[in-house]
Ligand SMILES: Nc1ncnc2c1ncn2[C@@H]1O[C@H](COP(=O)(O)OP(=O)(O)O)[C@@H](O)[C@H]1O
């Protein structure tokens with residue numbers, strides 16, 4: 257007991273000579289790195305808003321931005337775990353292409369023969385087969401890395417060529433189109449969005465979940481008599497979380513259907529065309545929902561499950577993990593399997609959005625995915641990285657690209673900018689880490 | 694040895710080589726419950742390698758390990774832990790980027806009924822154990838990498854004693870510690886000894902361990918020079934064993950003892 261009071265006094269003493277800003281961050285336990293990235297994102301957004309004369313921060317552009325980000329964001333969550341364990345996966349773009357082609361052929365050529373076109377089960381069978389193929393590819397590459405000790409860089413560099421070549425062989429290079437109409441919902445668009453009411457429901461459920469999680473964590477810490485966050489900090493975090501969620505929903509709902517689609521919809525459903533036009537909200541796009549769900553599941557895996565703990569322990573010190581009795585090889589195989597599954601999900605989003613499976617699908621995505629993870633604070637030295645950071649990193653990359661498109665910048669110059677930003681971001685991160693020590 | 698009970702651990706005629714270097718050559722050591730055996734020798738004598746065979750980090754080329762008189766199958770660190778063998782490695786082997794509680798439970802995490810990590814329960818237990826070892830320790834939320842050498846050491850020790858070890862291996866446990874922390878580790882060793890735990894205490898420095906040990910085993914160039922009860926030998930005699938490989942009269946010579954004509 258004496259120790260505890262002593263320690264509390266020490267803590268209080270330490271808190272007292274901190275400035276208010278530091279005290280604020282300590283109390284709220286906000287990750288300052290993550291906050292810095294959000295800050296960078298805001299600066300990029302405001303910059304483009306200014307340069308484009310107000311074209312950037314519109315509901316339409318933000319909505320499109322999130323849809324365009326979702327495929328790379330999904331893969332970036334897996335790339336975090338790979339890079340955390342000091343590996344790399346250069347094959348994700350090609351695996352995406354291969355899984356996409358398999359799913360394209362599945363839904364457009366194979367399944368209709370047995371089930372008929374537009375059978376309701378087609379999309380789920382298609383997606384399942386894609387995910388299985390992705391997992392199998394990941395298991396194969398992971399096993400070669402873990403059990404045959406071939407470096408991940410080489411195995412996945414080989415994979416980059418192999419799976420791109422294999423994609424060609426599935427249809428001898430032909431593009432497969434169109435996709436099944438239910439499957440296509442995964443790509444977003446007017447149809448592939450959940451509308452205003454459902455979006456508000458999703459938003460409110462998310463708010464309840466945020467508050468519930470904060471209350472639960474407080475209850476748990478109380479149960480063991482651990483130091484608690486100050487009550488104001490808990491309120492602050494709850495309110496902040498809810499405002500962000502509901503704000504995002506409001507923006508998604510402020511983007512209305514294009515006028516010709518709305519008119520066709522009105523005609524089809526016998527709705528009289530109102531004076532100012534029919535305003536139907538898109539709401540949250542399904543690919544964005546998928547990406548968010550993937551982000552939540554991956555965060556859960558990374559922070560709440562034993563597997564995630566092993567991933568980070570392994571990345572920080574492989575020898576210690578091995579000596580602690582962790583089956584490090586199996587952990588590696590599982591990480592690559594997970595990556596394969598995520599590639600398949602990303603492939604579903606991207607083929608659905610394009611309404612076609614092509615040979616070139618996912619080309620260069622490996623670079624964007626790795627860049628997203630690294631910009632998002634994943635350390636190439638291993639052991640450090642967050643799922644949320646990587647997803648924000650993906651958003652940063654996509655924001656840069658969309659903004660430059662809006663500004664009419666040529667694509668070669670876009671690449672130059674993205675490349676420079678990647679290097680600068682990692683340099684800044686190195687500086688940050690050196691100072692944090 | 695006057696002791697007639699079955700030893701807790703017997704390592705018999707253990708050999709291992711790395712690419713032609715005989716790191717350990719036909720070495721035999723044993724340990725009884727509640728006993729502290731100091732394993733001494735110069736750097737490079739093969740001490741760490743020998744005990745890494747016991748803890749499952751290396752696989753022996755030859756020899757036999759008996760636990761409570763029964764042959765034991767130890768092929769990896771998990772097997773060793775099943776026999777109640779816990780190890781504090783010379784390199785510490787802590788996972789730098791997770792916090793103290795995660796380190797204590799690494800590989801044996803507590804889980805909730807839903808299969809998720811029970812971090813609060815682990816932190817509670819970590820606070821209890823660390824409180825016993827190092828009452829000033831408060832940095833439970835930080836990755837171990839941010840801790841001082843002594844604090845990291847106490848994490849490694851807490852990790853070893855958390856799971857009711859019967860056999861504890863401490864490889865140079867006080868190498869990174871100041872005098873006060875070294876004394877604390879000494880106290881801990883006495884306490885664990887009282888609880889009936891057998892301890893291998895490894896050091897290259899006789900002064901660290903002479904007062905704590907019941908027996909010393911000395912290694913030189915991968916071979917065992919000899920064993921002796923600490924009451925039967927002087928520090929100088931043990932130094933002679935370490936430096937010259939010369940066995941004093943009351944010690945039991947091993948294969949590495951200097952042949953006296
Ligand atoms: N993994 C290994 N690979 C190659 N040689 C090793 C390895 N581990 C130990 N050795 C060699 O074995 C010998 C004994 O080392 P070690 O057991 O660490 O000695 P000690 O702990 O007594 O200082 C040294 O010559 C060392 O270089």
Ligand SMILES: [Mg+2]
Pocket residue numbers: 737740741742783864
């Ligand atoms: Mg050693």
